[in-house]
Amino acid sequence: MLQIRNLTKTFKSGKGEKRAVDNLSLSVSPGDIYGFIGHNGAGKTTTLRACAGVMAYDSGEISVDGVDVARDPIEAKRRLAYVQDNPELYDNLKAEYYLKFIGDVYNVSEGDRRSRIEKYAGGFEIIGNLGDPIGSYSHGMKQKLALVAALMHAPRLLMLDEPFVGLDPKAALTLKGYMRELCESGGAIFFSTHVLDVAEKLCNRVAIIKNGALVAEGTMEEVRGTTSLEAVFMELTEAGGANV
Amino acid sequence: MFKLTILYYRSLLKPGITRYALMALVIVVMLASVGTQAFGMGMLGAASSVPPLFFLAATFLTLITAITSSSKQLFGFRDLDTQLSWPFAARTIVASRILIFYVSELAFAAMLLLPAYAVYAWFLRPEWWFYPTALILLFVTPVLPCIVGAILGSLLAFVTAKFRLGKALEYIGFIVIFAAIMVFSFASGQMTGGALAGSPVFGFMDKLSSTPIELFTNALNGDVYNFCLLIGGSVLLFAAFAVILGRVFFKVNSAITSKRTRSDYKLKISKRSGAFAALIGKEFRIYFASPLYVFNTIFLVIIAALIGGAGGVLGIEKILSLLGLPPETLYENGITLDQIAFFFPFLLAYFAALSPTTSCTISIEGKRLESLVALPVSESRVYIVKLAVNLILYLPLMILVGLFMMLRIPSLYSPYYVALPAAYIILSAVLGLGINLLLPKLNWTSESQAIKQSASVFATTFINMALFAVPIIILFAFKIENWGALLLITTLGAVALAAVLWGIISAYKGRLRELL
Known part of the structure; x- marks a missing residue:
């Protein structure tokens, strides 16, 4: 579903260059809930943004459902949905209009919109607020709205950057349910998180990134081994930690 | 403090x-x-x-x-x-x-x-x-x-x-x-x-x-x-x-x-629109949701329309009298009504095109630009939508005003009451977009930073002023006698320049991504 091959991205600044992602390769298959874990500034968001087609990269190949993101970004974007860690929405628009806008852009039929909005907005308990301006929403409600908009067009690949931040426990549980459901229907999830417990319970595959490079990748059992994901993460991301 | x-x-x-x-x-x-x-x-x-x-x-x-x-x-x-x-x-x-x-x-x-x-x-x-x-x-x-x-x-x-x-x-x-x-x-x-x-x-x-x-x-x-x-x-x-x-x-x-919130929304699904219509609808909603954006842009177009309307209703001579320029004095100095009418298209064009909506249309996206780039729509479509908003707001009004003036103030240069403002509106729209892509302000904390205080808005205004000044300077510096030809060349030149600028903008791929 998602193939990343030798992805490299360097940021130039006045003080020199920073290699945010260094020759990264990984693969997300249909049915995978793939956790992407790393310390702050490790390169998780950069990787996600490159996969979502919102950021150019220096070298490498990224394909979504067989479509090269660099060569055919529009087609690739049709197959995926990307929710940022702090989604910036249009405060002056009403939520219902925003969902209509997303539905129109992704060509979702009216019947599908109704059923999916009822399901996802109902699940997140924000149906009653859809008539209000987005500017009146709390951070958590904006996060929920962004998730509803992402799920509404039934993406093949759902990419989430820290999706559980700002969600109340009930909404977090609801989201986990939707993630499993999407994967059971043949889709895949690729998400970054700092909440290792969630990753451990939810993900079947995980990658740990440190300073732009993968230090561990594989099934949860392969990466975790006989210890916990937290222990493995701390060992690998401490200075001089060995790769798994 | x-x-x-x-x-x-x-x-x-x-x-x-x-x-x-x-x-x-x-x-x-x-x-x-x-x-x-x-x-x-x-x-x-x-x-x-x-x-x-x-x-x-x-x-x-x-x-x-x-x-x-x-x-x-x-x-x-x-x-x-x-x-x-x-x-x-x-x-x-x-x-x-x-x-x-x-x-x-x-x-x-x-x-x-x-x-x-x-x-x-x-x-x-x-x-x-x-x-x-x-x-x-x-x-x-x-x-x-x-x-x-x-x-x-x-x-x-x-x-x-x-x-x-x-x-x-x-x-x-x-x-x-x-x-x-x-x-x-x-x-x-x-x-x-x-x-x-x-x-x-x-x-x-x-x-x-x-x-x-x-x-x-x-x-x-x-x-x-x-x-x-x-x-x-x-x-x-x-x-x-x-x-x-x-x-x-x-x-x-x-x-x-x-x-104001009500929290009693009952789900209703509106008729589906195409992606292009959805983008235009969104742009208009964003535009009209901001009085600062509206009054900083369309206000001058309304001034232009009022000038044209007043000219059409009262006639040039009455307008001149109200401005303290008695027409008799001008006629005595050998200035004809046609020569006065020559400047009307420039006056209309100046006000109508000085402040295009496109001069801050990228800036106003702010941190939401990433969400826009993540959508399955091409960059050129995004640009066309933003240009379309500017043209839809400005052109019909100025064309109507120009046609009204053509009927009420017939002169040698009547067609340019419509043509010249239209040409400049098109040029300033494309110019504003290009400059805003070059000088966006995305990290604003208050809309006024993007709409009033940004380098893009200043630069667009300055370049528009310079573009207006060019034909006038040529007229007086070279003592052009064929004023009609000057109007024609100016009108065609504005459209040609707009086409060239559009070519440059649409050829530069990936600019929106670079801004993120």
């Missing part, structure tokens, strides 16, 4: 000499433009009237800008919570916002008064005390308009927040206020030579505008009593305003920034 204010201005700074050079150029051109008008009045022997007249103009200009921007500049700025968490008293934060608001209005007043003072000094060679006096009077000029504008702007913002049709009421409120200002400025003695002073309403308006002008003029001429009255009164008013606002700031801020 100064630490917070300096922090604000430092946050606006960005590396790169180009934007500052452009901003400096724009400021110089605007000062030169105002100075030229003032100099013209000086040449006609009216140098002593220049500062009072420009004081009146500065007062109205700062009043209008204060009304449209006060609610955004004083209230609802995104980093308020952050600032409140710092060890500053709340009143310090409020004072800092008032200072920032005042400084931005002072800049507009300075644009008008500094050239006026220069012309006055050039022609009348005043005593040494004129200069410090004039400088001090510059600082008090925006005080009253700031206060009145802040009150009116905040009231309108409060109405928007509280009522279901608040946005529509806000726009109606703005239109009523601006219409009142236009009528007031027209009816004041300065415009009509006191001709309307005999009627009760206009006489009152005349008196109302005369009092501050009298104070200003007397103070400028060395009247110490009037000087102290003006300074003292302004300082006291400003201090009172700051104290009162400091007391009610958080209540007003909550009232203005709280959004």
Whole structure:
């Protein structure tokens, strides 16, 4: 579903260059809930943004459902949905209009919109607020709205950057349910998180990134081994930690 | 207070000499433009009237800008919570916002008064005390308009927040206020030579505008009593305003920034639209949701339409008389009606195209740009939609006005009442988009930073001014005789330049991604 091959991205600044992602390769298959874990500034968001087609990269190949993101970004974007860690929405628009806008852009039929909005907005308990301006929403409600908009067009690949931040426990549980459901229907999830417990319970595959490079990748059992994901993460991301 | 204010201005700074050079150029051109008008009045022997007249103009200009921007500049700025968490008293934060608001209005007043003072000094060679006096009077000029504008702007913002049709009421409120200002400025003695002073309403308006002008003029001429009255009164008013606002700031801020919610929505699915229609619909909603954006752009188009409409209804000769240029005097000097009519297309085009919506259309996306780029729509489609909004708003109105003028003011150059403004509107729309892609401001905390204070808006205005000046300069510098040919070449040239610019913009792939 998602193939990343030798992805490299360097940021130039006045003080020199920073290699945010260094020759990264990984693969997300249909049915995978793939956790992407790393310390702050490790390169998780950069990787996600490159996969979502919102950021150019220096070298490498990224394909979504067989479509090269660099060569055919529009087609690739049709197959995926990307929710940022702090989604910036249009405060002056009403939520219902925003969902209509997303539905129109992704060509979702009216019947599908109704059923999916009822399901996802109902699940997140924000149906009653859809008539209000987005500017009146709390951070958590904006996060929920962004998730509803992402799920509404039934993406093949759902990419989430820290999706559980700002969600109340009930909404977090609801989201986990939707993630499993999407994967059971043949889709895949690729998400970054700092909440290792969630990753451990939810993900079947995980990658740990440190300073732009993968230090561990594989099934949860392969990466975790006989210890916990937290222990493995701390060992690998401490200075001089060995790769798994 | 100064630490917070300096922090604000430092946050606006960005590396790169180009934007500052452009901003400096724009400021110089605007000062030169105002100075030229003032100099013209000086040449006609009216140098002593220049500062009072420009004081009146500065007062109205700062009043209008204060009304449209006060609610955004004083209230609802995104980093308020952050600032409140710092060890500053709340009143310090409020004072800092008032200072920032005042400084931005002072800049507009300075644009008008500094050239006026220069012309006055050039022609009348005043005593040494004129200069410090004039400088001090510059600082008090925006005080009253700031206060009145802040009150009116905040009231309108409060109405928007509280009522279901608040946005529509806000726009109606703005239109009523601006219409009142236009009528007031027209009816004041300065415009009509006191001709309307005999009627009760206009006489009152005349008196109302005369009092501050009298104070200003007397103070400028060395009247110490009037000087102290003006300074003292302004300082006291400003201090009172700051104290009162400091007391009610958080209540007003909550009232203005709280959004009306109902939380009783029943799901209903609207008819599906295509992606292009969805994008255009979204752009229009974003545009009309921001009165500051609307009045900073379409206001000038409405002025152009009013000029054209007035010209069509009253005729050129009547307009000239009202402007203090009796047509008989012009005819005696060998100037024909056709020659006067030659300049009408330029006048319409100037106002209609000076401030395109595209000059900040990328900036207004702000941090939402990433969400836009993540959508399955091409860059060129995004650009076309943004251009379309500008053209849909500006072109139909100006074409109608132009056609009306063609019927009412037939001349050799009638077709250009439509063609030239249309050509310039197209050119300025593409130009604004290109400049905003080059100089976007995405990290704004208040819309006014993107709409009024950005390098892109300044640069677009400056380049538009220069583009208007080119054919006029050519006309007089080369003593062109075939004015019709000049109009034709200018019109075709504007369209051709727009096509070239569009080619460059659409050829540069990936620009939106680069901005993220």
